[in-house]
Amino acid sequence: xxxxxxxxxxxxxxxxxxxxxxxxxxxxxxxxxxxxxxxxxxxxxxxxxxxxxxxxxxxxxxxxxxxxxxxxxxxxxxxxxxxxxxxxxxxxxxxxxxxxxxxxxxxxxxxxxxxxxxxxxxxxxxxxxxxxxxxxxxxxxxxxxxxxxxxxxxxxxxxxxxxxxxxxxxxxxxxxxxxxxxxxxxxxxxxxxxxxxxxxxxxxxxxxxxxxxxxxxxxxxxxxxxxxxxxxxxxxxxxxxxxxxxxxxxxxxxxxxxxxxxxxxxxxxxxxx
Amino acid sequence: xxxxxxxxxxxxxxxxxxxxxxxxxxxxxxxxxxxxxxxxxxxxxxxxxxxxxxxxxxxxxxxxxxxxxxxxxxxxxxxxxxxxxxxxxxxxxxxxxxxxxxxxxxxxxxxxxxxxxxxxxxxxxxxxxxxxxxxxxxxxxxxxxxxxxxxxxxxxxxxxxxxxxxxxxxxxxxxxxxxxxxxxxxxxxxxxxxxxxxxxxxxxxxxxxxxxxxxxxxxxxxxxxxxxxxxxxxx
Numbered sequence: 001x002x003x004x005x006x007x008x009x010x011x012x013x014x015x016x017x018x019x020x021x022x023x024x025x026x027x028x029x030x031x032x033x034x035x036x037x038x039x040x041x042x043x044x045x046x047x048x049x050x051x052x053x054x055x056x057x058x059x060x061x062x063x064x065x066x067x068x069x070x071x072x073x074x075x076x077x078x079x080x081x082x083x084x085x086x087x088x089x090x091x092x093x094x095x096x097x098x099x100x101x102x103x104x105x106x107x108x109x110x111x112x113x114x115x116x117x118x119x120x121x122x123x124x125x126x127x128x129x130x131x132x133x134x135x136x137x138x139x140x141x142x143x144x145x146x147x148x149x150x151x152x153x154x155x156x157x158x159x160x161x162x163x164x165x166x167x168x169x170x171x172x173x174x175x176x177x178x179x180x181x182x183x184x185x186x187x188x189x190x191x192x193x194x195x196x197x198x199x200x201x202x203x204x205x206x207x208x209x210x211x212x213x214x215x216x217x218x219x220x221x222x223x224x225x226x227x228x229x230x231x232x233x234x235x236x237x238x239x240x241x242x243x244x245x246x247x248x249x250x251x252x253x254x255x256x257x258x259x260x261x262x263x264x265x266x267x268x269x270x271x272x273x
Numbered sequence: 274x275x276x277x278x279x280x281x282x283x284x285x286x287x288x289x290x291x292x293x294x295x296x297x298x299x300x301x302x303x304x305x306x307x308x309x310x311x312x313x314x315x316x317x318x319x320x321x322x323x324x325x326x327x328x329x330x331x332x333x334x335x336x337x338x339x340x341x342x343x344x345x346x347x348x349x350x351x352x353x354x355x356x357x358x359x360x361x362x363x364x365x366x367x368x369x370x371x372x373x374x375x376x377x378x379x380x381x382x383x384x385x386x387x388x389x390x391x392x393x394x395x396x397x398x399x400x401x402x403x404x405x406x407x408x409x410x411x412x413x414x415x416x417x418x419x420x421x422x423x424x425x426x427x428x429x430x431x432x433x434x435x436x437x438x439x440x441x442x443x444x445x446x447x448x449x450x451x452x453x454x455x456x457x458x459x460x461x462x463x464x465x466x467x468x469x470x471x472x473x474x475x476x477x478x479x480x481x482x483x484x485x486x487x488x489x490x491x492x493x494x495x496x497x498x499x500x501x502x503x504x505x506x507x508x
Contacts, residue, residue, distance in 0.1 A: 049404055075408065083404035089397040092419055102405035162405065172404075 001027045001062060003048055003081065003170050003201065008057030010043055017043045019225040020057070025170060025201040030192060032212040033205045034236075035222035036253050041205035044222070045172045048203060049083045050074060079106060082163035086175040088155035090147035095139065095158050098147045099130045102166035133165040134158075136191050153184030160191055164200075171195060173204045177211060189215050209249060213237050221245045223253070283468070283476055289454045294483060297460040300368050300442070301435040304375035305383070309428055311376075312383040317413050320391035321399075334388065337381025342374075346441025349374045353445065366447035368458055374441040379431035386430055390423020391416055422499045429495040433488060439463060461487075 004024030010017045018040045025031045033041045047054055050066060058065045061077045069077065082102060090098050097119070104112055126134070126143060134140045137157035142150065147158055156176065163171050173192070177185040192202055192215055206212055212219050213233045220230040221242070229235075229242045240246045247253050283289055319330055351357050353365040353373070364370045394416045402415040417424065439462040446458035448467065459467075461484040468477035 051400070051403065075406070079406035082406070085397060085400060085404070087397050089395070089401035091398065091401075091415065101402070105402075105405065105407045105411045159401075162401075166406065 001080075001169050001201070002060070003203075004060045005044060005047055005054070006058045006060055008044075008047055008054035008059065010040075010047065010052075010055050016225050018047070018054070021222070021225070021227045022057075023203075023220050023227060023230065024060075025203050027169060027201050028196055028199045029217045030196050030202045030204065030215050031218045031220065032216040033203065033220045033222055034207060034209060034212050034248070036248065037207060039222050040225045041207075041222055042174055045083065045174050045203065045205050048170075049081060049172050050078050079166070080168060081170040081172065082166055082168040083172040084156075084159045084163045084174065084176055086178055088152075088159040090150075090155055090158060090162075092148050093146070094124070094144050095134070095147050095150070096124055096126055096130065096143040098158055099134055099143075099162045099165045100127060101162060103127060103130065106166070127165075129167055130161075130165045133161040136164060136194055137161045138187055153180050156180055157184065157187060157191075160188060164191070164195060168200060170201045170203070173202065175206055176204065177206070177208065185211070209237065221248060223248065283473070284454055286454075289450070289456065290480070290483070292454075292456040293459050293461055293464050293480075294487075296368060296456045296458065297436060297462070297484075298487070300371045300375060300460060301432060304372045304435050305379050305428060305432045307372070308376050308379040308383050308431055312380055312387055312427070312431075313417065313424070315384050316387035316391050317416065320388055320416075321413075331388070334381050334385050338385055340378055340381065341440075342378055342438055343440035343444065345377050346374050346444030349377065349441065349445045365445065366449060366458060368446070370445040371442040371458060371460070374445050375435040375438055378438060378441065379435045382434050383427045383431035386427035387420070387424050390420035390427065393423065394419045425495050425498050429492055432491055436484070436488060436491075437462060439466060 002024050004022070006022050006024075007020050008022070009019050021040070021044060023031065023033070023044065033044060035041055046052060047059055050059065053059070053067045059067065061080075066074050066077055079102075091101065104115065107115075124144060131140065134143060137160055139154060139157055139161065142154065142158075147155065150158060156179065160173075160176065177188055180188060189211065192204070196202060196217075204212070204215065216233050218230060219233050219236040221228045221236060221240075221244075223244050229240060229245045231241075235241070236245060237249055240249060244253070315334075319327065319334075349370060350365060352359045353362065353370050354360055355365070364373070398419055399412050399416060402412045407415065442458070442460060443463050443466065446460075446463065448459050448463045449457040450459050451457055456464075461480050465477045465480050465484075468474070468480065
């Protein structure tokens with residue numbers, strides 16, 4: 001099983017956000033995309049998550065162009081992938097309902113209605129995978145609590161549990177720990193490793209190089225919409241081939257403007273004097 | 274001190290009053306129910322999508338909240354009258370005609386307030402639903418669920434507009450009472466106008482109090498639902 005972006009490009013008006021980028025992930029592999037804010041990491045993840053189609057290039061699932069599939073076939077592929085965003089984006093509902101959301105949308109309507117009625121009359125039975133997912137992020141005891149009352153760290157862990165509860169083959173994580181304290185970051189990274197051990201492929205977009213070094217099998221450095229270099233963490237962080245990678249690793253590339261979630265706001269990254 | 278108001282019940286007594294309460298609720302609840310079924314998809318469509326003229330559509334919806342009810346009643350009557358384009362349905366001076374006019378008056382209110390509620394749901398929540406494998410329908414349901422307290426407010430506002438309406442239903446309904454004293458198209462509001470015109474202010478006040486109690490009860494239910502929502506958030 002492989003999810004890949006092949007020579008993809010995306011532009012918003014005159015701004016090219018991604019330019020001829022190719023990157024893929026396989027089962028049981030953690031691929032990290034690093035680079036300054038606003039260089040196209042989020043846009044790349046949203047392409048892999050099929051939020052939009054690339055202007056050029058293809059997104060492939062096991063070498064099949066997903067945008068050449070029918071809507072139903074593409075939905076089936078989408079449902080083998082899940083995604084966690086920089087903000088947890090939880091629903092105003094108990095944690096258990098948040099975590100089981102992905103499972104519910106995969107069920108036939110009759111079953112969904114039946115479960116909704118059972119839930120209304122107080123049946124809060126958790127499925128095994130939802131229970132496992134909450135246990136993985138250490139929040140099984142919060143299952144009945146309203147998700148909006150959780151702390152930022154707990155909320156992000158619930159978002160990760162929600163993504164794991166559907167037994168995905170690929171998980172896409174967009175800056176998953178940018179708002180987390182060190183303890184919650186450690187819990188999340190441990191959960192990522194456990195997911196990888198279960199054969200889940202993970203793509204993480206981050207500008208936290210230490211995190212990338214800790215969790216990655218492969219790292220891609222993206223700069224100004226181009227994938228500059230990919231390789232194992234030892235190569236990227238110790239002996240990079242490209243001077244821009246070295247400048248980024250050495251902290252010499254400035255982050256000037258944040259990229260929005262849809263990549264429309266452009267930035268101007270620059271080399272510090 | 275005890276204040277006693279001697280109320281002379283109209284012909285038909287409490288059976289008459291109960292029948293006008295029933296007609297009022299039947300007409301308003303049906304109109305608001307149908308209006309909600311139309312308003313929610315429109316609010317989702319306008320709130321979700323960008324299209325040329327979106328601002329104009331939004332402005333038209335908002336303007337609709339201020340439709341003069343007598344004008345709506347007049348237009349509906351012209352359409353439903355025997356010589357009108359919909360005259361063949363024989364709906365003039367029926368409860369169904371009143372429902373149509375209340376539907377026209379309540380729909381912009383429910384759509385506009387629902388639209389605000391839908392637009393207040395963050396894009397990131399929609400993205401989360403999509404990322405978890407949701408279809409467009411699933412994403413729409415999530416938005417409705419997240420905006421549910423605003424939507425309840427919208428429905429209450431629409432119900433308030435409908436139940437307290439008098440001008441259009443007087444025109445299209447005709448304020449008809451059967452010879453046995455049972456209401457056909459007379460509602461609480463139109464009955465009050467009759468009692469006031471005949472100088473029977475006491476019974477008019479009683480009917481007004483019943484109307485207020487109905488509105489109060491429905492709004493109390495809405496407030497309870499909203500406070501339940503706030504409670505959930507801070508739980």
